Amino acid sequence: MKSRPLILVTNDDGIVAPGIKALIEVARKHGEVVVVAPDQPQSGKGHAITLNNPIRLRQVHLFDGIEAHECSGTPVDCVKLAKNVLYRDREIALCVSGINHGSNASINIIYSGTMSAAMEASLEQVDSIGFSLLDFSFEADFTAAQHFADQIIGEVLAKGLQNCRLLNVNIPRGKKEDIHGVRVCKQAEGVWVEEFKEGIDPRGEKYYWLTGAFVNLDKSDDTDIAWLGKGYVSVVPSGHDLTQYNALEAMDYLNL
Amino acid sequence: MKSRPLILVTNDDGIVAPGIKALIEVARKHGEVVVVAPDQPQSGKGHAITLNNPIRLRQVHLFDGIEAHECSGTPVDCVKLAKNVLYRDREIALCVSGINHGSNASINIIYSGTMSAAMEASLEQVDSIGFSLLDFSFEADFTAAQHFADQIIGEVLAKGLQNCRLLNVNIPRGKKEDIHGVRVCKQAEGVWVEEFKEGIDPRGEKYYWLTGAFVNLDKSDDTDIAWLGKGYVSVVPSGHDLTQYNALEAMDYLNL
Numbered sequence: 270m271k272s273r274p275l276i277l278v279t280n281d282d283g284i285v286a287p288g289i290k291a292l293i294e295v296a297r298k299h300g301e302v303v304v305v306a307p308d309q310p311q312s313g314k315g316h317a318i319t320l321n322n323p324i325r326l327r328q329v330h331l332f333d334g335i336e337a338h339e340c341s342g343t344p345v346d347c348v349k350l351a352k353n354v355l356y357r358d359r360e361i362a363l364c365v366s367g368i369n370h371g372s373n374a375s376i377n378i379i380y381s382g383t384m385s386a387a388m389e390a391s392l393e394q395v396d397s398i399g400f401s402l403l404d405f406s407f408e409a410d411f412t413a414a415q416h417f418a419d420q421i422i423g424e425v426l427a428k429g430l431q432n433c434r435l436l437n438v439n440i441p442r443g444k445k446e447d448i449h450g451v452r453v454c455k456q457a458e459g460v461w462v463e464e465f466k467e468g469i470d471p472r473g474e475k476y477y478w479l480t481g482a483f484v485n486l487d488k489s490d491d492t493d494i495a496w497l498g499k500g501y502v503s504v505v506p507s508g509h510d511l512t513q514y515n516a517l518e519a520m521d522y523l524n525l
Numbered sequence: 526m527k528s529r530p531l532i533l534v535t536n537d538d539g540i541v542a543p544g545i546k547a548l549i550e551v552a553r554k555h556g557e558v559v560v561v562a563p564d565q566p567q568s569g570k571g572h573a574i575t576l577n578n579p580i581r582l583r584q585v586h587l588f589d590g591i592e593a594h595e596c597s598g599t600p601v602d603c604v605k606l607a608k609n610v611l612y613r614d615r616e617i618a619l620c621v622s623g624i625n626h627g628s629n630a631s632i633n634i635i636y637s638g639t640m641s642a643a644m645e646a647s648l649e650q651v652d653s654i655g656f657s658l659l660d661f662s663f664e665a666d667f668t669a670a671q672h673f674a675d676q677i678i679g680e681v682l683a684k685g686l687q688n689c690r691l692l693n694v695n696i697p698r699g700k701k702e703d704i705h706g707v708r709v710c711k712q713a714e715g716v717w718v719e720e721f722k723e724g725i726d727p728r729g730e731k732y733y734w735l736t737g738a739f740v741n742l743d744k745s746d747d748t749d750i751a752w753l754g755k756g757y758v759s760v761v762p763s764g765h766d767l768t769q770y771n772a773l774e775a776m777d778y779l780n781l
Contacts, residue, residue: 315572323732433772476579516689516762
């Protein structure tokens with residue numbers, strides 16, 4: 270009998286977040302699941318790694334019959350430790366990250382710990398998918414997200430990621446019946462318009478607290494934001510080459 | 526008389542790092558300089574933002590005649606606060622980040638706080654350049670780096686970044702005379718091969734400490750790694766669209 274594929278599950282909301290439990294339930298249908306996830310919430314950590322401090326790993330018994338470790342580091346640290354320490358002698362067939370509480374569509378991929386963990390796996394030559402539900406609540410209903418994650422993981426394990434190693438999957442809020450399907454599309458151009466809440470702390474010192482609103486700058490109809498708006502799950506095949514090729518020629522004046 | 530362009534200087538090594546002082550000395554030749562930089566080293570912070578804690582800003586008097594603030598947040602937080610709080614009523618003509626102590630060529634752009642700060646400025650519609658010197662030492666000689674930063678900032682302010690908003694500039698170690706010139710090129714495909722140093726702390730608990738070596742996977746000769754190896758300054762015009770366009774068709778099977 271062929272052994273079941275090894276699936277690494279991680280996230281950025283922390284190992285006790287409901288979203289990772291929902292993802293583990295799906296992933297275990299498709300393979301042997303192992304979990305390495307942060308011991309505390311790590312939203313907005315981007316591709317941060319821990320350079321100046323030691324990192325801790327602790328085995329935890331949170332999910333029936335599943336080997337799980339909590340990690341004191343960032344989401345990217347979790348993936349590095351899984352790949353290079355805990356499971357260095359095994360082949361990880363797929364890394365799945367999430368299900369994130371909140372959207373990682375458009376430019377959010379840059380800030381997201383969930384997507385950075387998935388990207389790290391892809392950098393280390395492991396096929397990887399980040400899943401996010403457009404609902405920040407810890408009480409969010411993951412039923413529809415689980416249904417689509419199940420479908421997508423099954424398809425990807427069967428057919429492979431081809432010339433890509435990373436998918437950014439976002440799932441609208443709502444019941445399964447209200448979601449019309451899945452669309453492969455591009456990352457929308459967008460921006461966070463920031464505000465900072467200013468306040469005075471109990472010791473009389475001024476502080477700033479980040480808040481803001483996402484603005485979609487992209488009017489084309491084949492973006493993740495557009496498809497999510499029409500009630501579809503969006504899938505953006507993603508990479509890590511940031512070269513802006515169409516600017517190479519224009520910047521010729523810097524060949525000094 | 527036309528007022529001098531406003532240039533925001535930031536970094537990830539912290540406001541007392543020699544590299545930012547070197548960059549300020551160059552930038553002030555080209556415009557009115559303001560500084561917002563982290564109050565402690567923030568290397569490897571990627572595009573992290575501070576969501577769950579307040580951020581502090583403190584005016585500091587470190588650089589003669591230059592308004593400077595240290596910030597308790599990440600490099601990206603520094604740029605957000607500069608753009609949206611401190612200088613929200615002024616037009617920032619250019620953001621320069623660095624000069625980083627160590628390379629940000631190839632895939633390092635993803636992990637780098639220096640480049641993430643520069644990218645954040647570009648996301649907020651400010652032309653931006655990250656500068657890095659291939660020398661980790663705090664005793665590094667920035668003379669050659671300053672020479673090329675001066676040339677590049679001058680050219681960019683005069684000619685604009687065209688259809689691009691972000692440059693990743695890396696400068697070899699060595700004397701100015703040993704550096705052959707500047708080349709606009711693409712980001713090399715590379716990977717960090719990680720190792721973790723394992724140890725036992727004074728309380729008897731196991732820890733892991735990240736280390737590793739960069740491996741260039743890219744054999745083409747028009748990459749940043751290739752040009753740096755030949756003794757040139759590399760300039761990669763960079764963006765933030767991670768869509769892997771050549772995979773859109775192959776992933777068609779996920780249009781479910």
